[in-house]
Amino acid sequence: MIQFLNLLFRNRLAGLGAGMLVLILLIALITPVLPLPDPNITATADRFMSPFSEGHLLGTDHLGRDLLSRLLSGTRLSLAVGVAAALIATVIGSSIGIVAGFLGGRTDNIIMRLVDMLMAFPYILLALAIVAALGPGLNNALIAVAAVNVPFFARNIRGVTVGLANKEFVDAARLNGMSNGQIIFSEILPNVLPVIVIAMSTTIGWMILETAGLSFLGLGSQPPQADLGSMLGEARAALITFPHTSVVPGIMIFLIVMSINLLGDGVRDAIDPRLKSGALSRPLPATIVERKEVPPTPDKDLLSLQELRTEFHVGERVYKAVGGVSLKVNKGECLGIIGESGSGKSVTALSVMGLVASPPGKIVGGTVSFQGKDLVGASYNELRSLRGDRVAYIFQDPLSTLHPLYTVGDQLIEAMQAHRSVPQKDAQARAVELLEAVRIPNAAQRVKNYPHEMSGGMRQRVSIAMALANEPDVIIADEPTTALDVTVQAQILSLLNDLRRERDLAIVFITHDFGVVAQLCDRVAVMYAGQIVEEGPTAAILDDPQHPYTKRLMACVPELGGGKRELHAIAGLPPAVDQLPQGCAFAARCEFAQEVCRQGGIMLEPKGERAVRCLFPVNADQIEVTL
Numbered sequence: 001m002i003q004f005l006n007l008l009f010r011n012r013l014a015g016l017g018a019g020m021l022v023l024i025l026l027i028a029l030i031t032p033v034l035p036l037p038d039p040n041i042t043a044t045a046d047r048f049m050s051p052f053s054e055g056h057l058l059g060t061d062h063l064g065r066d067l068l069s070r071l072l073s074g075t076r077l078s079l080a081v082g083v084a085a086a087l088i089a090t091v092i093g094s095s096i097g098i099v100a101g102f103l104g105g106r107t108d109n110i111i112m113r114l115v116d117m118l119m120a121f122p123y124i125l126l127a128l129a130i131v132a133a134l135g136p137g138l139n140n141a142l143i144a145v146a147a148v149n150v151p152f153f154a155r156n157i158r159g160v161t162v163g164l165a166n167k168e169f170v171d172a173a174r175l176n177g178m179s180n181g182q183i184i185f186s187e188i189l190p191n192v193l194p195v196i197v198i199a200m201s202t203t204i205g206w207m208i209l210e211t212a213g214l215s216f217l218g219l220g221s222q223p224p225q226a227d228l229g230s231m232l233g234e235a236r237a238a239l240i241t242f243p244h245t246s247v248v249p250g251i252m253i254f255l256i257v258m259s260i261n262l263l264g265d266g267v268r269d270a271i272d273p274r275l276k277s278g279a280l281s282r283p284l285p286a287t288i289v290e291r292k293e294v295p296p297t298p299d300k301d302l303l304s305l306q307e308l309r310t311e312f313h314v315g316e317r318v319y320k321a322v323g324g325v326s327l328k329v330n331k332g333e334c335l336g337i338i339g340e341s342g343s344g345k346s347v348t349a350l351s352v353m354g355l356v357a358s359p360p361g362k363i364v365g366g367t368v369s370f371q372g373k374d375l376v377g378a379s380y381n382e383l384r385s386l387r388g389d390r391v392a393y394i395f396q397d398p399l400s401t402l403h404p405l406y407t408v409g410d411q412l413i414e415a416m417q418a419h420r421s422v423p424q425k426d427a428q429a430r431a432v433e434l435l436e437a438v439r440i441p442n443a444a445q446r447v448k449n450y451p452h453e454m455s456g457g458m459r460q461r462v463s464i465a466m467a468l469a470n471e472p473d474v475i476i477a478d479e480p481t482t483a484l485d486v487t488v489q490a491q492i493l494s495l496l497n498d499l500r501r502e503r504d505l506a507i508v509f510i511t512h513d514f515g516v517v518a519q520l521c522d523r524v525a526v527m528y529a530g531q532i533v534e535e536g537p538t539a540a541i542l543d544d545p546q547h548p549y550t551k552r553l554m555a556c557v558p559e560l561g562g563g564k565r566e567l568h569a570i571a572g573l574p575p576a577v578d579q580l581p582q583g584c585a586f587a588a589r590c591e592f593a594q595e596v597c598r599q600g601g602i603m604l605e606p607k608g609e610r611a612v613r614c615l616f617p618v619n620a621d622q623i624e625v626t627l
């Protein structure tokens with residue numbers, strides 16, 4: 001709750017809206033105890049007194065009634081009716097939407113067609129028809145406004161529920177033997193609740209306006225009772241001669257609706273889980289660069305990272321996701337980056353092409369040089385021309401990176417045409433060639449498939465084909481095989497290996513899996529808490545890991561045939577990157593750590609072809625684990 005309020009009030013306009021609304025609500029609540037004249041007592045001798053007259057701060061209306069008193073009691077009534085209508089519409093509309101979306105099939109069809117019929121009428125006409133049928137009066141106006149808004153909630157919430165009803169956690173609840181009602185309450189409702197709150201907070205003002213509209217037309221509150229709409233309606237005849245009688249309720253309606261809308265927008269932003277990371281604005285097309293120190297001179301390797309530092313600034317917190325990473329890869333080489341979840345592998349990879357979401361991400365130090373040119377200082381246009389052309393990415397989940405509504409062929413063609421103009425016919429032929437290159441059988445037919453028509457392994461091949469579309473120099477593959485079964489994983493790894501040899505490609509391969517590193521990578525860098533702790537040729541590191549973390553990480557790998565072998569999980573958790581300890585980040589989990597390990601920065605010490613960031617590197621027999 002505190003986090004929600006912090007986020008909400010970080011948005012100044014939402015704070016202003018909340019302040020205004022609280023003030024209006026307070027005044028409305030204490031109105032009955034204020035020493036004001038009765039709002040309904042007429043005094044024709046005092047008609048149309050101007051504001052600031054004696055005893056009438058805001059003047060009087062056409063029947064000599066005190067405008068301030070009528071305004072405050074009218075505000076109470078308008079707020080009560082508007083909020084009640086919003087609550088009724090929300091509860092009924094959302095329930096209809098959830099039931100239709102969850103049950104689907106014929107129930108959904110019947111309910112939604114009825115809702116469509118209601119939506120087919122202009123809503124104001126529908127409201128007028130309902131009040132005409134029920135008779136004028138505030139309660140009937142409330143029912144009419146609620147009724148015309150039910151379809152809005154039903155449609156929105158049904159859409160969200162349909163998306164949730166097929167999710168795995170709902171299947172899991174079914175497997176646990178939960179009934180439909182239980183699933184709706186415990187699985188669906190908590191997930192749609194934020195959407196309901198957002199929809200309600202942004203439509204409440206609109207419903208207050210609609211109720212005021214019906215009262216303005218004489219169909220809502222009936223004389224002598226006043227609400228803001230009826231006050232406006234009664235003042236209509238004197239709009240030109242005594243404008244204050246219309247301006248007073250008009251300003252109040254404006255203030256109420258404005259404050260609710262500002263607050264509603266703020267609630268929507270603060271409740272969106274993606275915005276909790278501090279990104280109240282859209283990510284920029286390239287990561288913000290704020291290097292305070294002079295960056296290292298770019299070197300001549302194909303792709304080289306020197307002392308790269310990337311941080312996330314969220315409110316007061318600074319998450320040092322990448323804390324001075326240096327790596328390089330040359331033509332035909334494969335470099336593996338391995339480490340626990342959260343160690344900074346993906347952020348390192350995304351920093352290369354300025355793809356870290358900004359805000360909250362920032363590159364705060366170091367260089368990324370590609371063929372000798374520093375990309376960290378490069379303009380967005382320069383980065384854009386390299387992205388997908390010279391440096392391509394493959395991500396873990398092809399289903400979320402491939403567009404669900406275009407055929408794979410169209411997406412391959414788009415990848416080519418984003419960088420150069422290729423005639424459509426040639427692009428189509430090339431798309432088939434690319435699918436053949438990644439060993440998709442029957443490529444000429446498959447090119448017309450949509451992503452959902454393919455298996456996970458096929459889709460990942462399509463992602464690889466897309467990465468190859470412009471014959472890049474470097475491919476950065478971020479856990480491309482994690483979601484695949486072992487046979488498909490082996491096929492994809494051998495495909496990448498062949499492609500690299502045939503095309504002299506450089507590959508940066510991010511993984512959790514030492515088995516994959518052993519199969520594919522020439523060199524490997526082990527990351528922990530945003531830093532490289534050990535780096536070197538794969539065979540040397542696998543034979544003789546020297547950083548206790550590397551050794552422990554390797555001991556976690558299950559071994560085929562080693563059924564009874566005990567797996568040595570690493571005790572404890574990696575440190576949070578916004579609270580990194582002094583000295584070695586692994587010290588708290590390391591059995592060899594000494595006091596000196598917890599002081600000052602520890603350098604990555606080069607030793608021949610290898611490097612290790614440890615004051616007390618271990619040798620092969622020092623840790624009692626069976627590898």
Ligand SMILES: Nc1ncnc2c1ncn2[C@@H]1O[C@H](COP(=O)(O)OP(=O)(O)OP(=O)(O)O)[C@@H](O)[C@H]1O
Pocket residue numbers: 277312314319321339340341342343344345346347348357360577
């Ligand atoms: N938007 C963000 N705001 C704050 N911190 C973030 C954000 N994105 C990433 N981080 C932090 O940066 C660190 C590195 O994340 P990263 O995704 O690079 O880890 P990873 O090693 O690739 O993990 P995994 O293997 O699970 O993908 C993590 O501690 C993560 O919490």
